[in-house]
Amino acid sequence: MNRILTSTLFIAVLAVSACTNPNRFGADGMNGAGNMANANGGIIPGSANDPASTTYFQQAIGDRVLFEVDQSTLTTVGQATLNGQATWLNTNTDYQAVIEGHADEQGTREYNLALGARRANAAREYLISRGVAANRLRVVSYGKERPIEICSQEACYAKNRRAVTVLAGGLTS
């Protein structure tokens, strides 16, 4: 029992340390960060069960919205995700965010930079419309420079056409 507890805590510590240095472009290194209740049944600060944690923001709320080909219009699913992000940001006001816009590889470099900026801006404008202060939200576009999926098929492209809300600041925990 003691040994099991120790290993559970060890996983939790790993997950927390991973969260302090998340892969900013969205590679999924968070698997296994599921059950993080400690021996007292409480919530480990910074874990996915802590609603104030960046892990919770990334996983439970969802840090990204996806776009159709060559589009920067938010989908219904994307709007729902952003509603959750807005609520979270309005609760956790210590955080600022940089919204990173991305494109798939089907396009020229300069155009994709501009397209990624449109996507990031669409997410930003939506969050502002839901009450998040504009000065907490910056945007940056990576164009097609930082894909998270690398196949040359729509299944990958769909995940690369994204705007990711990356949190910064907050209480150190």
Place this chain on the structure above:
Amino acid sequence: MIVRVLSIWLALFGVLATSAQAQQGPLRIEITEGVIEPLPFAVPSFQPESGDAGQMAVDLARVVSEDLVGSGLFREIPASAFISTVSDFNAPVQYADWKAINAQALITGAVSVSGNTMNVKFRLYDVFSGAELGSGLQFAGTVDGWRRMAHKVADAVYSRITGEGGYFDSRVVYVSETGPKDGRQKRLAVMDYDGANVQYLTDSSSIVLAPRFSPSGDRILYTSYESGFPRIYVLDIGSVQRRGLESAEGTMSFAPRFSPSGNTIAYSLTQGGNTDIFVMDIATGQSTRLTNTPSIETAPSYSPDGSQIVFESDRSGSQQLYVMPANGGEATRISFGEGRYGTPVWSPRGDLVAFTKQNKGRFHIGVMRLDGSEERLLTASFLDEGPTWAPNGRVIMFARETQGAGGASSLYSVDISGRNLKPVRTQEGGSDPSWSPLQK
């Protein structure tokens, strides 16, 4: 005696007919419509005229040959076929011996070395006319820069036979790439046009994009994420010192190109998700807006006389090419074919624009006239992108990215007829090439 006019008819739209006809002399490649037999030449090892110039004499002839053969317009006759040897740069040429092996052009040279300085002489002969073509030339340079001496000889030969300017004594700045698609490392590099003498200009700690040579070849503009946001830098190639250009908080700036004066740049500025074209005075940092639309305007490129700018915009609903006055004002759309058009680059001769076209899931490098007529696609692949012009406006370099999870980007060149498509030798992968002017 029959004077033989040696002509190679190339499918290059006939745009060169006038200048080629103005060229005097019987040995000639006429770069115009038609086809296509590379002109056979011989280039025996140069004569060493100082004791330690032996290896240099061999290497110079080899690089001259590589330049000429690499252009696709010439074919080398191997030394094993030679009947004559050349043992004295000033001895009379045995034309019959070179005629017998069908060497239509003969290039002879000599080299002397003294410390780190060297002296190269060459002569070009029209074998079938039995006469020298142009007079002998002499170049002085450093031993370190010996390849440039060879490129200068090859440029002179190319120029005398085609009536065109050469392009061998030139450099290319590009983005050197390593690593997989989801972990690509990029750094700026500059090399000779043929891939020799690579020098890295940045490390790969930040994403760097799209370096562009200044009109005099001494500086480059590029975009870097060094600050966390895309921003334009100017880098002095000699000192490798860089300086970030003015940029306002909360904006992104990218896609810079020099004006022909080298004092101002046209570039894209993104504010509030919208991208327009601006010009900036490099010295003062003062920017002026050129376009003002809710659409994407990017990839500006000046005409050689600096009076106009070609750029891409999706104002019609898809990416297309437009031309506007260099101080802004009404833009005229020039691309009307199927598909999308981006990354326009005005040719140094002023006659054509090179572009990237996307159509039916394929990418092409193409050229068209500035009124949009005579569109011609030179390449086709999964992803070809980002053309740049050789200084003589006859060859285009671009990047080709291969498909799939193991995809990588590398540099290619092709001539404007679509012939002679070939990879450019680089140590690592490469993208976003920008060709320098001919070196002085």
